[in-house]
Amino acid sequence: MFRKLLSLDILSRIRSPFWQKSIGINVVLILLALYLMLNFLALGFFLDKFLMHFYPDADPIQVFNRFFLYYLVYDLIMRFFMQNMPVTSVKSFMLLPIRRSRLVYYLLAKSFPNFFNLLPFLFLVPFMFKAVIPSLGLAAWAWLALCGLLVFINHCLAILLKRSFMIRPLAAIGLVVGILTIAWFDFQGVLPFSESFGRWMDWTARNTWGLLLPLSVFVTLVYLLYRLFYSNIYLDKLIRSDKEEASNSGSLDWLGRFGKIGRLIQLDLQLIRRNKRPRVMATMSIFFLLYPLIVLQDGLENKMGIAIFVSVFTTGLFMINYGQFMLAWESSFFDYLRVRQISIKEYFESKFYLFGLSTTIVLILSMLYAFVYPILPLFFVAGALFNMGVSTFILMFTSTYNVRKIDLGKGAFMNWEGVGASQFLLILPIMVLPMLIYWLFSLWAGMYGGLAAISILGIIGILLKDPILDALARQFERRKYIMTSSFKKD
Amino acid sequence: MIQIHNLSKAYGGHIVLQVPELEIPTGQSFGLVGNNGAGKTTLFSLLLDLIQPYQGEVRINDIRVNESSEWKDFTGAFLDESFLIGFQTPEEYFEFTGSLFGLNRSDVFQFLERFEVLFNGEILGKRKYIRDLSKGNQKKVGIAAALLGSPELVVLDEPFANLDPTSQIRLKQLIRELDDQKTVLISSHDLMHVTEVCERIVVLEKGEVIKDIFTQEDTLQELEAYFSV
Numbered sequence: 001m002f003r004k005l006l007s008l009d010i011l012s013r014i015r016s017p018f019w020q021k022s023i024g025i026n027v028v029l030i031l032l033a034l035y036l037m038l039n040f041l042a043l044g045f046f047l048d049k050f051l052m053h054f055y056p057d058a059d060p061i062q063v064f065n066r067f068f069l070y071y072l073v074y075d076l077i078m079r080f081f082m083q084n085m086p087v088t089s090v091k092s093f094m095l096l097p098i099r100r101s102r103l104v105y106y107l108l109a110k111s112f113p114n115f116f117n118l119l120p121f122l123f124l125v126p127f128m129f130k131a132v133i134p135s136l137g138l139a140a141w142a143w144l145a146l147c148g149l150l151v152f153i154n155h156c157l158a159i160l161l162k163r164s165f166m167i168r169p170l171a172a173i174g175l176v177v178g179i180l181t182i183a184w185f186d187f188q189g190v191l192p193f194s195e196s197f198g199r200w201m202d203w204t205a206r207n208t209w210g211l212l213l214p215l216s217v218f219v220t221l222v223y224l225l226y227r228l229f230y231s232n233i234y235l236d237k238l239i240r241s242d243k244e245e246a247s248n249s250g251s252l253d254w255l256g257r258f259g260k261i262g263r264l265i266q267l268d269l270q271l272i273r274r275n276k277r278p279r280v281m282a283t284m285s286i287f288f289l290l291y292p293l294i295v296l297q298d299g300l301e302n303k304m305g306i307a308i309f310v311s312v313f314t315t316g317l318f319m320i321n322y323g324q325f326m327l328a329w330e331s332s333f334f335d336y337l338r339v340r341q342i343s344i345k346e347y348f349e350s351k352f353y354l355f356g357l358s359t360t361i362v363l364i365l366s367m368l369y370a371f372v373y374p375i376l377p378l379f380f381v382a383g384a385l386f387n388m389g390v391s392t393f394i395l396m397f398t399s400t401y402n403v404r405k406i407d408l409g410k411g412a413f414m415n416w417e418g419v420g421a422s423q424f425l426l427i428l429p430i431m432v433l434p435m436l437i438y439w440l441f442s443l444w445a446g447m448y449g450g451l452a453a454i455s456i457l458g459i460i461g462i463l464l465k466d467p468i469l470d471a472l473a474r475q476f477e478r479r480k481y482i483m484t485s486s487f488k489k490d
Numbered sequence: 491m492i493q494i495h496n497l498s499k500a501y502g503g504h505i506v507l508q509v510p511e512l513e514i515p516t517g518q519s520f521g522l523v524g525n526n527g528a529g530k531t532t533l534f535s536l537l538l539d540l541i542q543p544y545q546g547e548v549r550i551n552d553i554r555v556n557e558s559s560e561w562k563d564f565t566g567a568f569l570d571e572s573f574l575i576g577f578q579t580p581e582e583y584f585e586f587t588g589s590l591f592g593l594n595r596s597d598v599f600q601f602l603e604r605f606e607v608l609f610n611g612e613i614l615g616k617r618k619y620i621r622d623l624s625k626g627n628q629k630k631v632g633i634a635a636a637l638l639g640s641p642e643l644v645v646l647d648e649p650f651a652n653l654d655p656t657s658q659i660r661l662k663q664l665i666r667e668l669d670d671q672k673t674v675l676i677s678s679h680d681l682m683h684v685t686e687v688c689e690r691i692v693v694l695e696k697g698e699v700i701k702d703i704f705t706q707e708d709t710l711q712e713l714e715a716y717f718s719v
Contacts, residue, residue, distance in 0.1 A: 333572055336575060
């Protein structure tokens with residue numbers, strides 16, 4: 001029975017809508033995944049060199065063991081936010097004649113092969129072969145087993161904690177405060193937790209029977225999980241309803257005073273506020289305000305091209321991030337838009353103002369960079385104008401090629417829904433075009449000439465808004481049937 | 491009101507709908523029945539310009555639906571949940587839809603008073619988003635929104651499905667009370683409901699019009715005889 005369930009699970013992964021993309025995108029995704037994996041493998045391989053570089057007097061394994069505690073804490077926090085128990089998967093088996101204990105085993109087994117459990121081995125194994133085996137010999141395998149057990153303990157702990165914090169949210173804050181306090185004591189050297197932890201790991205690796213302690217912790221946690229799920233395999237308990245009470249605060253009624261365009265902007269803001277993925281995207285855009293600090297940390301000299309890129313990217317981040325899925329966000333109510341008296345021109349116009357507004361807000365905030373780089377605000381102004389007058393329309397044009405629907409109910413992490421060829425196509429003009437124009441005009445008229453050229457191009461776009469929107473509306477008319485029917489497909 | 495001429499729709503070379511000629515005059519309540527896959531929703535989707543005809547045309551008030559969107563000013567429709575905006579509360583949704591007809595908040599809520607019985611206290615003032623309502627309640631929201639702004643043409647796909655018996659009866663009442671100038675198009679699997687509400691009934695089978703009858707005493711028996719193969 002267990003084997004049957006497992007084969008069904010494999011089938012569901014192979015036939016998952018995740019793969020129902022064009023081959024090109026799948027290839028890109030696989031290459032990306034391989035690249036990330038390679039990074040971690042390389043990290044593991046060169047880790048001993050790094051550790052020796054920073055701690056020349058210490059044994060790299062001991063240093064590693066000490067820092068492994070931090071990794072585990074970080075891992076636990078990440079799991080807490082991103083790891084989900086695949087509980088919905090048993091829903092369809094509940095009525096079948098399968099013993100309840102089997103279902104729980106299946107559920108537990110299914111939860112283990114995930115990103116967080118695979119990732120550490122990518123750097124643990126190369127590190128073991130390169131550094132641990134030469135120094136510990138056979139005991140290296142005990143060391144690997146110990147690391148693995150600790151990762152799996154984290155896995156169980158994350159599930160248990162997540163469940164109990166759903167019932168007592170305040171406890172979560174307590175835990176974070178606790179971890180921070182311990183970390184602080186550790187850094188100050190008052191209570192050397194990480195050092196004792198490292199020593200314990202060293203000792204356990206050399207005394208294999210010491211593995212019994214983490215093993216018994218792991219077994220206990222699995223048993224607790226088993227009990228927890230055994231008593232909770234009921235429809236209403238498994239699938240927690242995440243129905244949030246509707247709040248009127250997000251209704252933004254005052255926008256209605258600005259006519260239909262205002263109403264449509266209101267609709268957009270409601271969409272962003274009340275759905276997880278767009279909400280996360282919008283919040284991320286705020287963090288990216290710090291992006292210039294990272295890229296330009298060595299100063300601005302001889303980095304004008306990069307400064308252009310940064311200014312377009314920063315002022316347009318929300319717009320690009322949100323706008324790349326324009327019309328796909330609306331896939332769940334696309335028929336409504338098609339049948340009601342909202343013309344696509346009005347629709348695009350509302351986006352024009354929304355994006356203009358977001359760019360302006362970022363522009364005002366980014367003026368603070370004047371304190372760090374006095375000349376950077378000029379770049380931001382040029383970038384913002386370019387975004388308002390050119391990027392906006394590029395986004396609208398490519399949006400008519402969005403044919404993959406987006407389920408607004410799903411989260412943002414590793415969510416490839418809605419990703420199609422248009423996302424890859426639009427990055428090029430938005431990112432490369434301003435750099436190219438700057439380069440051409442700055443050869444001829446210096447930095448100010450280049451900035452002026454970008455700004456003027458943006459202003460021309462803003463002034464020609466109406467004819468451009470008309471052309472985009474005609475483009476939409478050509479694409480509307482294809483979009484309507486493909487948004488209906490899963 | 492509606493003229494259909496030589497209309498057909500094909501998917502992958504396979505004809506799924508073929509209607510040579512069909513005219514629906516203003517004020518008629520028109521029922522569309524047929525088994526699954528008969529082409530009811532396809533016909534309504536063509537009517538609302540949601541899909542492209544393979545051949546032929548649909549005209550509403552003598553204007554081709556795919557050439558001008560004038561018909562949107564006097565048409566209300568509810569085919570499925572993609573006519574609903576899930577992350578809005580019903581109130582917001584009605585207000586938004588009403589605003590497209592130039593109605594303000596108080597107009598909208600005055601209009602909704604007549605739905606009080608149908609809503610049964612489960613729709614308004616519940617502080618719930620439409621996505622969190624039950625299927626039946628979602629349907630009620632969609633139907634009310636389709637009637638908002640007193641459209642001359644109302645298109646409802648399976649309005650009785652998913653509704654509880656009380657709501658079905660109340661909905662029939664509501665439809666019958668609509669003024670005579672409204673053209674109402676309803677598709678349904680429920681022969682009884684449709685014969686009670688509609689003056690004219692068209693039976694579709696495999697994309698073709700098989701029967702076109704004006705409702706009389708014996709219409710229900712006739713339809714039941716036809717479908718009980």
